Amino acid sequence: MSDNPSIITITGAAYDTAASQGAAGDKGAVQTGTGANATNHYSSSDCRYHCDRQQGNGPTGHDGGTGHPGSPGKTGRASPAGTLSLGDLTVNTVIKIYGGPGQQGGTGGTGGTGGEGGNPGNTATGCNNNASKGAQGKGGKGGDGGTGGAGGDAQYVSIYCHLTDPTLDITVEASPSQGGAGGNPGEAGSGGGNLGNGNTGKAGAEGKIAPFALYKQ
Numbered sequence: 001m002s003d004n005p006s007i008i009t010i011t012g013a014a015y016d017t018a019a020s021q022g023a024a025g026d027k028g029a030v031q032t033g034t035g036a037n038a039t040n041h042y043s044s045s046d047c048r049y050h051c052d053r054q055q056g057n058g059p060t061g062h063d064g065g066t067g068h069p070g071s072p073g074k075t076g077r078a079s080p081a082g083t084l085s086l087g088d089l090t091v092n093t094v095i096k097i098y099g100g101p102g103q104q105g106g107t108g109g110t111g112g113t114g115g116e117g118g119n120p121g122n123t124a125t126g127c128n129n130n131a132s133k134g135a136q137g138k139g140g141k142g143g144d145g146g147t148g149g150a151g152g153d154a155q156y157v158s159i160y161c162h163l164t165d166p167t168l169d170i171t172v173e174a175s176p177s178q179g180g181a182g183g184n185p186g187e188a189g190s191g192g193g194n195l196g197n198g199n200t201g202k203a204g205a206e207g208k209i210a211p212f213a214l215y216k217q
Contacts, residue, residue: 005092010084010210011177012077012100012152018183019073019106019149025065025140025189028115033059035131038124049126058134061115064191067143067198070106070183076152076207079177086161086170093170095159099152099207102180108198111140114191139194145183145201152177154210162217172214179204 035056040049077100086093117134154174161170182201188194 005094007094007096009096010157011079011098014101015074015103018104019071019146021107022068022070022109022143022146022186024110025067025112025143027113028062028064028137028140028191030116031059031061031118031134031137033118035059035118035121035134037121038127038129040124040126051124051127054127055123055129055131056121057131058118058120060135060192061117061137063138063195064112064114064140064189066141067109067111067186069144070108070146070186070201072146073103073105073149073180073204075150076100076102076177076180078152079154079210081155081157083158083160086159088162088164089168089170090164092168093161095170095172097154097157097172097174097210097212099154099177101178102149102151102204104181105146105148105183105201107184108143108145108186110187111142111189111195113189114138136192139189139191141195142186142188142198144198145185147202148180148182148204150205151179151207153208157210157212159212159214160217161215170214170216172212174210174212176209177207179206
């Protein structure tokens with residue numbers, strides 16, 4: 001007689017993929033403001049223009065928008081209900097009953113791209129006139145991962161068996177199914193720096209434990 005028990009698992013099928021990723025954040029708006037205009041004055045004493053204020057650099061672009069949250073995971077698939085007739089048992093047997101795991105939440109959306117910087121101010125004769133366009137805005141924060149789906153509920157099962165030896169035993173392990181993992185955080189958008197990645201989504205709740213009846217004959 002084998003020392004290794006026979007294990008029978010009754011559960012719902014797991015999901016092959018996570019839920020859908022969230023949409024990307026909006027691109028930052030183009031900066032419509034401009035740098036300070038250069039100013040000058042003309043001097044008749046030397047017949048030259050003299051700079052009073054240098055041309056200003058353009059202002060920084062607007063930050064990209066935050067990515068959208070990932071989609072929530074679906075509830076796990078329930079374990080099948082019904083009757084399990086095992087007939088004559090010649091080895092110790094363990095039956096595990098639990099619902100399928102919840103689907104993982106979707107990844108958060110990517111943050112929006114930072115907007116273009118504003119133009120430098122107007123030039124003026126006699127000034128350096130070497131100002132630059134404003135820097136690109138920061139990439140938007142990544143979206144948060146979606147919440148994982150709740151674990152699937154286990155359904156009622158009736159189990160019938162005949163133990164061929166008094167030293168044999170059959171054990172039923174009914175346990176709650178796992179909730180789906182939270183979705184991965186969305187990545188920050190590109191730009192002049194960024195506002196960081198999103199947060200990992202919350203895990204789903206556990207499923208209900210299976211009711212069962214065991215009849216040893």
